[in-house]
Amino acid sequence: MLNHDILIVGGGLTGLRAAVGLCDRFNVGLISKVYPTRSHSIAAQGGLNAALTNNPDSRDDSWEKHTFDTIKGSDFLADQDAVEIMCKEAIKIVYEMEHWGCPFSRFPDGTIAQRPFGGAGYPRTCYSSDITGHVLLNTLYERAVAKGVKIYPEWFVTGLCIEEGRCHGVVVLDLARGELIPVRAGVTFFGTGGYGRVYQHSTNALINTGSGIGMAYTAGAPLKDMEFVQFHPTSLIGTNILMTEACRGEGGFLFNNQGERFMQRYVPTAMELAPRDIVSRCIQTEINEGRGFDHPLGRYIQLDLRHLGEKKILERLPGIRNICIDFIGIDPVLEPIPIMPCQHYSMGGIDVNERCVSEVRGFYAGGECSCVSVHGANRLGGNSLLETIVFGKLAAQAIGEDLAGGVPQADEKPILRLKDEVEKKIRRLTEPGRERPYRIHAELGAVMNEKVGIFRTRQELEQALETLIGLKERYRDVGVSSPARHMNYELTNALELEYMLEVSHTIILGALLREESRGAHFRTDFKTRNDGDWLKHTIARRGTDGAPVISFKNVVITRYQPVERKY
Amino acid sequence: MIRESAYTFKILRYDAKEPGSGARFSTYRIRVIPGLTVLSVLIRIRDEIDGTLAFRSSCRSAVCGSCAMVINGKIDLACRTQVAAFDTDTIILEPLPNFEVIRDLVVDMTPFWEMYEKIQPYLIRKSPDPEKEIPQSEEDRKRIDQFVNCILCACCYGACPVLAKEPGYLGPAAAAKLERFALDSRDERSAATLEIVNNEKGVWGCDTLFRCIDACPKDVRPTDAVVGLRKSLVKNRFRKMFGKANHEA
Numbered sequence: 001m002l003n004h005d006i007l008i009v010g011g012g013l014t015g016l017r018a019a020v021g022l023c024d025r026f027n028v029g030l031i032s033k034v035y036p037t038r039s040h041s042i043a044a045q046g047g048l049n050a051a052l053t054n055n056p057d058s059r060d061d062s063w064e065k066h067t068f069d070t071i072k073g074s075d076f077l078a079d080q081d082a083v084e085i086m087c088k089e090a091i092k093i094v095y096e097m098e099h100w101g102c103p104f105s106r107f108p109d110g111t112i113a114q115r116p117f118g119g120a121g122y123p124r125t126c127y128s129s130d131i132t133g134h135v136l137l138n139t140l141y142e143r144a145v146a147k148g149v150k151i152y153p154e155w156f157v158t159g160l161c162i163e164e165g166r167c168h169g170v171v172v173l174d175l176a177r178g179e180l181i182p183v184r185a186g187v188t189f190f191g192t193g194g195y196g197r198v199y200q201h202s203t204n205a206l207i208n209t210g211s212g213i214g215m216a217y218t219a220g221a222p223l224k225d226m227e228f229v230q231f232h233p234t235s236l237i238g239t240n241i242l243m244t245e246a247c248r249g250e251g252g253f254l255f256n257n258q259g260e261r262f263m264q265r266y267v268p269t270a271m272e273l274a275p276r277d278i279v280s281r282c283i284q285t286e287i288n289e290g291r292g293f294d295h296p297l298g299r300y301i302q303l304d305l306r307h308l309g310e311k312k313i314l315e316r317l318p319g320i321r322n323i324c325i326d327f328i329g330i331d332p333v334l335e336p337i338p339i340m341p342c343q344h345y346s347m348g349g350i351d352v353n354e355r356c357v358s359e360v361r362g363f364y365a366g367g368e369c370s371c372v373s374v375h376g377a378n379r380l381g382g383n384s385l386l387e388t389i390v391f392g393k394l395a396a397q398a399i400g401e402d403l404a405g406g407v408p409q410a411d412e413k414p415i416l417r418l419k420d421e422v423e424k425k426i427r428r429l430t431e432p433g434r435e436r437p438y439r440i441h442a443e444l445g446a447v448m449n450e451k452v453g454i455f456r457t458r459q460e461l462e463q464a465l466e467t468l469i470g471l472k473e474r475y476r477d478v479g480v481s482s483p484a485r486h487m488n489y490e491l492t493n494a495l496e497l498e499y500m501l502e503v504s505h506t507i508i509l510g511a512l513l514r515e516e517s518r519g520a521h522f523r524t525d526f527k528t529r530n531d532g533d534w535l536k537h538t539i540a541r542r543g544t545d546g547a548p549v550i551s552f553k554n555v556v557i558t559r560y561q562p563v564e565r566k567y
Numbered sequence: 568m569i570r571e572s573a574y575t576f577k578i579l580r581y582d583a584k585e586p587g588s589g590a591r592f593s594t595y596r597i598r599v600i601p602g603l604t605v606l607s608v609l610i611r612i613r614d615e616i617d618g619t620l621a622f623r624s625s626c627r628s629a630v631c632g633s634c635a636m637v638i639n640g641k642i643d644l645a646c647r648t649q650v651a652a653f654d655t656d657t658i659i660l661e662p663l664p665n666f667e668v669i670r671d672l673v674v675d676m677t678p679f680w681e682m683y684e685k686i687q688p689y690l691i692r693k694s695p696d697p698e699k700e701i702p703q704s705e706e707d708r709k710r711i712d713q714f715v716n717c718i719l720c721a722c723c724y725g726a727c728p729v730l731a732k733e734p735g736y737l738g739p740a741a742a743a744k745l746e747r748f749a750l751d752s753r754d755e756r757s758a759a760t761l762e763i764v765n766n767e768k769g770v771w772g773c774d775t776l777f778r779c780i781d782a783c784p785k786d787v788r789p790t791d792a793v794v795g796l797r798k799s800l801v802k803n804r805f806r807k808m809f810g811k812a813n814h815e816a
């Protein structure tokens with residue numbers, strides 16, 4: 001049986017940063033279902049926030065102000081101690097990434113360039129053109145190569161082994177060989193990313209199924225704040241490829257079909273740079289009230305960059321321009337971009353504290369699959385890349401401290417039992433015929449989109465719940481076309497689908513219970529924030545009947561008393 | 568309204584686990600709206616027609632480098648190629664050349680990554696790190712721009728005629744990565760670290776016929792890297808000959 005002191009699942013920014021922090025002292029293995037540089041982190045465009053004060057307009061910025069903006073942006077649901085830690089660390093990790101070779105864009109004085117982003121009082125988003133995720137992920141992968149981290153690419157984790165409150169390791173399907181491999185580990189860390197693909201329209205990579213979150217949950221680790229789903233205001237119609245917030249940070253405008261810069265009616269102070277939850281609701285309202293444009297791919301609003309001029313667009317947003325030309329045949333230098341809001345980010349996730357420690361002994365999580373919580377009810381742009389690297393680093397420190405007295409020996413027996421279970425599951429899935437996985441996936445995506453979207457109501461959420469329970473029922477009859485196990489993507493999709501259904505169940509139930517509107521969670525039947533009843537995190541555990549059981553946890557408030565969130 | 572048109576997809580199938588069955592084309596007819604990408608049609612074929620079809624994908628937006636293949640004779644990313652981009656309604660898909668096939672359009676990328684690792688693809692510093700950032704001028708940052716853009720998709724590797732004959736050859740992507748660091752104003756690698764490519768399997772093996780440049784979906788020019796590395800190597804040799812020992816490349 002393969003054995004590591006520490007097993008890291010996820011080759012995105014979070015997983016790589018954790019591995020780099022631990023590999024000198026421990027026997028570390030890093031597993032990823034794709035080559036690490038294919039992870040979703042590669043796609044991040046806009047940048048990451050740190051109060052470096054490099055921008056002439058940000059000389060009196062500070063990590064304290066970054067902390068406040070983040071807490072206000074979270075609609076006061078973030079844990080304030082954790083936000084403080086993140087914003088303080090931000091400055092250190094940006095310099096560290098730079099020292100490791102990250103090619104940030106530069107100001108004329110040779111310092112790291114910073115641009116404005118939504119919901120921030122100062123321009124503090126550090127970037128590299130519009131490929132910030134690409135340069136960060138490459139830099140961390142390069143560091144991992146330099147340090148000789150043991151990486152298992154195209155290994156797909158099929159199950160997490162938790163017995164009696166302790167984590168023992170995972171069971172993996174080696175995609176190239178098609179073999180099931182049990183892996184034993186003293187500590188298992190998940191940096192498995194978000195669940196965007198449970199929604200039909202999402203900016204996320206196709207691999208962002210949230211299977212890690214679902215796996216942890218089914219194995220017994222609780223999830224937190226799952227009802228908080230971020231919808232990004234500007235995705236390209238059709239493919240839903242992201243048009244980064246930097247488009248607006250650099251000065252882009254939003255127009256409805258009356259030629260009106262409609263944000264002035266909603267948030268005249270911040271205009272296009274109001275936080276994402278607010279801008280998304282404004283756009284959706286414009287579309288719902290008939291002020292959108294019609295297109296066979298859907299109704300849209302215009303994102304207009306033309307007034308920025310060709311030079312600025314080519315310098316600051318070249319990738320955006322290429323995407324528009326390649327994917328919709330529009331050159332933003334000459335024409336406005338047709339955009340719509342869609343699912344973008346998972347605020348909720350595996351319940352961990354500011355050390356990335358979960359409730360399960362030996363199991364840690366960080367990055368988008370986790371919920372510390374530093375984003376609360378709404379994440380600010382540029383805070384997620386930050387979270388991945390900061391908490392990848394802090395998780396490594398915490399694990400190092402926790403293992404200072406020696407690495408616990410994980411038990412083989414529970415892992416072998418899990419392997420047998422997975423073996424049975426795969427055999428059942430590869431029996432011929434019956435329900436095809438893609439149909440269930442498509443119906444799940446549609447119902448999440450229509451009924452668990454930007455605007456929510458009790459009635460629609462109840463309908464969504466009913467549909468979901470029906471889909472779970474039908475999942476029992478899913479079968480794939482071929483029993484081959486190597487590079488059988490239909491099989492891995494079917495395995496992930498089980499976890500997608502579980503994740504969706506927790507989102508819907510959380511949204512149904514939370515009878516208030518806070519950040520990204522907007523109930524048209526409870527339109528205001530209700531701190532008296534709902535200033536608390538929801539915790540979802542899998543009940544014995546398979547449905548989530550929800551309990552609550554207090555929000556950590558240190559310096560900033562909740563006030564109305566106005567921009 | 569956008570109307571659907573019928574397309575014929577011919578896809579080369581092979582399974583390294585069943586070499587006996589050999590390679591063969593499967594043909595799929597499918598109605599799609601133009602404007603759809605080759606990748607989205609592949610997904611529909613796997614979902615709706617043939618669940619056994621194997622291909623890689625992740626970002627679907629030409630940034631992750633997963634989906635390089637041969638599309639009607641041209642190497643490109645499936646996710647950024649529109650089905651309507653060709654003068655024909657038949658689209659032929661084959662796996663990336665210069666690699667062993669694992670299954671269908673999925674090739675074994677191991678040699679590509681091995682070469683990547685060999686050239687020390689990371690910033691090497693000798694000076695202590697400053698408290699803040701290592702300063703870099705906008706100009707110096709621009710010099711590495713095209714090489715920074717590489718998404719490690721291996722389109723160039725599949726197109727390289729030298730690799731077709733000499734599998735041990737450095738290849739365009741690794742050359743581009745090495746030059747990305749050699750050109751970085753912050754990098755302090757010694758002249759000796761370039762020696763690894765100072766041979767016929769390295770930069771001197773390149774025919775400089777630019778196939779890699781044509782194939783690159785990200786406008787990287789690996790041949791520029793090859794030429795740049797050759798110049799540095801020649802310069803280093805002269806330095807050595809005239810006794811001006813200099814460790815900085």
Ligand SMILES: Cc1cc2nc3c(=O)[nH]c(=O)nc-3n(C[C@H](O)[C@H](O)[C@H](O)COP(=O)(O)OP(=O)(O)OC[C@H]3O[C@@H](n4cnc5c(N)ncnc54)[C@H](O)[C@@H]3O)c2cc1C
Nearest residue numbers: 010011012013014033041046047157193367368382384385
């Ligand atoms: C288009 C886009 C643009 C963005 N831009 C920004 C931005 O400008 N600024 C910002 O702050 N944030 C941005 N974000 C958010 C940010 O990119 C992500 O939150 C972050 O990259 C997540 O990193 P991660 O390490 O947690 O996960 P990921 O990068 O998603 O990595 C997950 C890893 O887990 C592995 N994995 C998952 N499941 C399994 C399994 N079952 N078995 C084995 N391996 C598995 C995957 O292979 C992968 O390596 C953007 C997001 C999107 C969608």
Ligand code: SF4
Nearest residue numbers: 727773774776777779
């Ligand atoms: S120019 Fe050199 S590296 Fe590029 S394809 Fe030709 S031989 Fe290969």
Ligand code: SF4
Nearest residue numbers: 717718720721723783
């Ligand atoms: S140089 Fe271009 S073709 Fe080659 S791996 Fe990089 S991006 Fe792909």
Ligand code: FES
Nearest residue numbers: 625626627632646
């Ligand atoms: S799917 Fe990422 S490059 Fe094509």
